[in-house]
Amino acid sequence: MDGAAPDEVYFVGVDVGTAGVRAALVTRDGRLESTCEEPISIWEPLVDHYVQSSDEIWEKCCELVKRLTQGVDKSQVRGIGFDATCSLVVLDRDFQPVPVNKNGRWHNVVMWMDHRAQQQATRITSTGHRALGRMGGVMSPEMQAPKLLWLKENLRESCWAEAGHFLDLPDFLSFKATGSLTRSLCTLVCKWSYCPSGGWDRSFWTDIGLEDLLEDNYSKIGNQTSAPGLPVGGGLSLQAAADLGLNPGTAVGASLIDAHAGGLGVIGADVKGLDLPCEDRPLTTRMALICGTSSCHMAISAGPLFVPGVWGPYLSAMVPDLWLNEGGQSATGRLMDHMVKGHAAFAQLQELSHQRFPHTGEHVYSYLNAHLGSMTEARASPVDLLGSSLHVWPDFHGNRSPLADPNLRGMVIGLSLSQTVDDLALLYLATLQALALGTRHILETMTKAGHDITTLFLCGGLSKNPLFVQIHANTTGLPLVLPHQTEAVLVGAAILGARASQEYTTIQVQCEPQTTLYVYRLSLRRLLLYLVILNCPALLFLILTRLS
Numbered sequence: 001m002d003g004a005a006p007d008e009v010y011f012v013g014v015d016v017g018t019a020g021v022r023a024a025l026v027t028r029d030g031r032l033e034s035t036c037e038e039p040i041s042i043w044e045p046l047v048d049h050y051v052q053s054s055d056e057i058w059e060k061c062c063e064l065v066k067r068l069t070q071g072v073d074k075s076q077v078r079g080i081g082f083d084a085t086c087s088l089v090v091l092d093r094d095f096q097p098v099p100v101n102k103n104g105r106w107h108n109v110v111m112w113m114d115h116r117a118q119q120q121a122t123r124i125t126s127t128g129h130r131a132l133g134r135m136g137g138v139m140s141p142e143m144q145a146p147k148l149l150w151l152k153e154n155l156r157e158s159c160w161a162e163a164g165h166f167l168d169l170p171d172f173l174s175f176k177a178t179g180s181l182t183r184s185l186c187t188l189v190c191k192w193s194y195c196p197s198g199g200w201d202r203s204f205w206t207d208i209g210l211e212d213l214l215e216d217n218y219s220k221i222g223n224q225t226s227a228p229g230l231p232v233g234g235g236l237s238l239q240a241a242a243d244l245g246l247n248p249g250t251a252v253g254a255s256l257i258d259a260h261a262g263g264l265g266v267i268g269a270d271v272k273g274l275d276l277p278c279e280d281r282p283l284t285t286r287m288a289l290i291c292g293t294s295s296c297h298m299a300i301s302a303g304p305l306f307v308p309g310v311w312g313p314y315l316s317a318m319v320p321d322l323w324l325n326e327g328g329q330s331a332t333g334r335l336m337d338h339m340v341k342g343h344a345a346f347a348q349l350q351e352l353s354h355q356r357f358p359h360t361g362e363h364v365y366s367y368l369n370a371h372l373g374s375m376t377e378a379r380a381s382p383v384d385l386l387g388s389s390l391h392v393w394p395d396f397h398g399n400r401s402p403l404a405d406p407n408l409r410g411m412v413i414g415l416s417l418s419q420t421v422d423d424l425a426l427l428y429l430a431t432l433q434a435l436a437l438g439t440r441h442i443l444e445t446m447t448k449a450g451h452d453i454t455t456l457f458l459c460g461g462l463s464k465n466p467l468f469v470q471i472h473a474n475t476t477g478l479p480l481v482l483p484h485q486t487e488a489v490l491v492g493a494a495i496l497g498a499r500a501s502q503e504y505t506t507i508q509v510q511c512e513p514q515t516t517l518y519v520y521r522l523s524l525r526r527l528l529l530y531l532v533i534l535n536c537p538a539l540l541f542l543i544l545t546r547l548s
Helices: 054-068 118-126 130-134 144-154 156-160 169-178 185-191 202-207 211-218 238-244 258-266 333-341 346-356 364-379 421-448 466-476 488-500 507-511 524-533 537-547
Strands: 010-016 020-027 032-039 077-084 088-092 163-168 251-257 286-291 295-301 311-315 323-329 391-393 411-413 455-459 480-483 516-520
Touching: 010 054, 010 169, 010 258, 010 488, 020 054, 020 488, 032 054, 032 488, 054 077, 054 169, 054 238, 077 169, 077 258, 077 488, 088 144, 088 169, 118 144, 130 311, 144 156, 144 163, 163 169, 163 185, 169 185, 169 238, 169 251, 185 251, 185 311, 202 211, 251 258, 251 488, 258 286, 258 295, 258 323, 258 455, 258 488, 286 421, 295 421, 323 421, 333 346, 333 364, 333 421, 346 364, 346 421, 364 421, 364 466, 391 421, 421 466, 455 466, 466 480, 466 516
Parallel strands: 010 077, 077 251, 286 455, 455 480
Antiparallel strands: 010 020, 020 032, 088 163, 286 295, 295 323, 311 323, 391 411, 480 516
């Protein structure tokens, strides 16, 4: 970045998502000065096997941070924080990559969405171990324990015997930056069954057949922990500083999972004067919905709440001293791409999109949103009712929450022989509605367990799709808030660096300055129209009586 203010203090946030790395230079008051991004490779050697390379990921991180801080006095960069997907990194005793498939020498990362360990997850669930109580009662193949068990059972010689270190991807990034093997409580608690008050549960690992991980005081999976944002090691090592183009010793904050970074960056948004039900109420009335390739539904509470089929409760995993429950959908943006790009009319859609938005860079979803708007006018129907005869069950990659069944599969009901762009638009709409109904199902399950959620706060790539957001508002009946700062995940990562630098004494203080730009609501007119169409006279009468 050229022309940096000489008196400004900066923090770097690095976000490793499913398909790319992003980095941001953030000021002390939470303002983004600049951002940049690069794609990363995904390999699918077998069905339900998704792998990456930790070497490639680190190289992209270094490349972006160097580019980002070009022209900035390195003494002005006080801290750096990392977030990443909850993928499993395997290294040998010399910290070199160990392949996690029979082919692919440098493919040493089992991605979060890799579902190869479904059988192992089912067997772990069948043990009924007490640790499952903090995971909604069901072990997911997206957790690390079943993936570790799969590696032991299927790659005993080539991987398991060679492995010296198993790390969550966010912790791998902190290790590369500092040389310290300290693990974040966010990753260990949320994905590894670690309990902050009691540490590792020996009986859990023994019961599931991974008792060898107990050796040498759990050295392979970590025996030093840190709360998110606390300083890791002595800051940037000499090698990492050279790789990143920053000063040695620059503070590095203990990392977060990417969704948790997004939640941290958005859940404290300032909503004063917006007439929202969460105004002047505690953060526990808010849910952060981080929506991208998949979706995570992050709800916090003052005390532990056990929600069937929903991960948690986890203490201080996102916001200090508060308990976190994490619902989610395993395929959200990925499902939308699957439905749209797999349709016979997709090529025609691409051509129409290019004709309509030749210079603005708008993508096909902008065209589909506009096309659905034209269809509502032509048919004199609210957009929600356009596809009333077309229904999608969205669990094409299993159900993470609240059914917690990775073996579920998706379906579409109501298809005809027609394959026009209109049909594609309606299938896209039905997919959005199905995903929104999934969010409503998660909300209802959390509410039944004791959560009091009144407002949703969105971030992530899909929060930039206005129809996705509005459909969620219509379906849940709750107001949806988009922060002015659309890159909440990057801000969350930078907050970790700010906390580690001692510029701020807590993470929670930094949640406050976020300001709000957009609020989506279910309009009263639309609600009354739905009640008339759906023939709900009693509820319609009650609402009209209260308004009179």
